Amino acid sequence: MTASEARAPRPAAEGPDAAITLTVLGCRSGAPDAGSPCSGYVLTSGAGSILVDCGSGIAAALARSGLDEGLRGVVVTHVHADHSLDLVALAYGRRFPRPHAERLPLWLPDASLDRVDRLDDLFGIPTLPDLARPIAQSFDVRPLRLDGADEIEVMPGLRMAAFPARHAVPSAALRFSCESGTIAFSSDTSWTEGVLQAADHADLFVCEATYLEATEQELEGHGHLTAELAGRLAAEASVRHLLLTHLSSWRDAEATLAVARSAAPGMAHISLARPGATWTVGA
Numbered sequence: 001m002t003a004s005e006a007r008a009p010r011p012a013a014e015g016p017d018a019a020i021t022l023t024v025l026g027c028r029s030g031a032p033d034a035g036s037p038c039s040g041y042v043l044t045s046g047a048g049s050i051l052v053d054c055g056s057g058i059a060a061a062l063a064r065s066g067l068d069e070g071l072r073g074v075v076v077t078h079v080h081a082d083h084s085l086d087l088v089a090l091a092y093g094r095r096f097p098r099p100h101a102e103r104l105p106l107w108l109p110d111a112s113l114d115r116v117d118r119l120d121d122l123f124g125i126p127t128l129p130d131l132a133r134p135i136a137q138s139f140d141v142r143p144l145r146l147d148g149a150d151e152i153e154v155m156p157g158l159r160m161a162a163f164p165a166r167h168a169v170p171s172a173a174l175r176f177s178c179e180s181g182t183i184a185f186s187s188d189t190s191w192t193e194g195v196l197q198a199a200d201h202a203d204l205f206v207c208e209a210t211y212l213e214a215t216e217q218e219l220e221g222h223g224h225l226t227a228e229l230a231g232r233l234a235a236e237a238s239v240r241h242l243l244l245t246h247l248s249s250w251r252d253a254e255a256t257l258a259v260a261r262s263a264a265p266g267m268a269h270i271s272l273a274r275p276g277a278t279w280t281v282g283a
């Protein structure tokens with residue numbers, strides 16, 4: 001695996017590619033102290049791109065990245081605003097001024113499908129037929145079962161399985177596998193078996209580390225991890241590279257990194273997500 005903070009992702013080519021590149025579009029959870037969009041990541045291969053999460057600011061960040069051109073699908077881990085609010089902005093952009101011919105597959109936890117109907121109720125524009133039901137018109141909405149049993153081919157050469165994270169709403173820990181490796185996402189979660197399964201021996205594990213210190217209610221009542229728990233979880237799952245994200249305050253970034261490293265002393269690669277950073281598996 002190679003990593004670079006500034007390398008531009010390669011343009012999409014025809015057919016699947018052995019390597020998968022993760023691009024961080026946004027990684028913020030709370031206060032805009034780093035000027036970053038909220039959660040959004042793109043997985044790119046020669047076959048195209050998959051967007052994972054679409055928090056506020058991600059539709060514009062995706063357009064700026066140029067990766068929207070090869071977009072083959074969207075996966076939303078859970079319906080909290082910092083992971084899903086820009087679905088409406090993305091849908092508007094795909095419908096106005098000229099509608100895209102194809103609807104994109106949109107996967108989200110099966111227990112949350114009603115949310116997308118409600119977005120259309122709120123933001124549909126009946127006087128513009130192309131925007132009457134922007135979500136339904138832009139996306140082929142598909143339920144995501146969180147049992148790890150189904151592997152979905154999200155684009156040629158890239159398969160996805162979803163496992164139950166533990167959070168205030170249904171939340172999907174994701175495991176993407178291709179010929180050359182595995183990239184996993186914790187989603188928002190507390191410590192739970194489903195996330196360990198998603199991350200098992202992953203080449204790259206994008207894991208939330210919302211807090212440095214937290215109450216029992218914040219961790220177990222609502223469902224988040226501390227930097228220490230993220231480090232311990234990644235070590236227990238034997239991942240090769242831990243990428244910490246979703247910090248509640250990016251002023252704590254260096255302390256978060258230090259705590260996670262001390263909690264996973266044998267792990268050679270632990271990094272912080274930053275907007276624009278890219279990481280490639282299987283290069």
Ligand SMILES: [Zn+2]
Pocket residue numbers: 078080167188
């Ligand atoms: Zn959440």
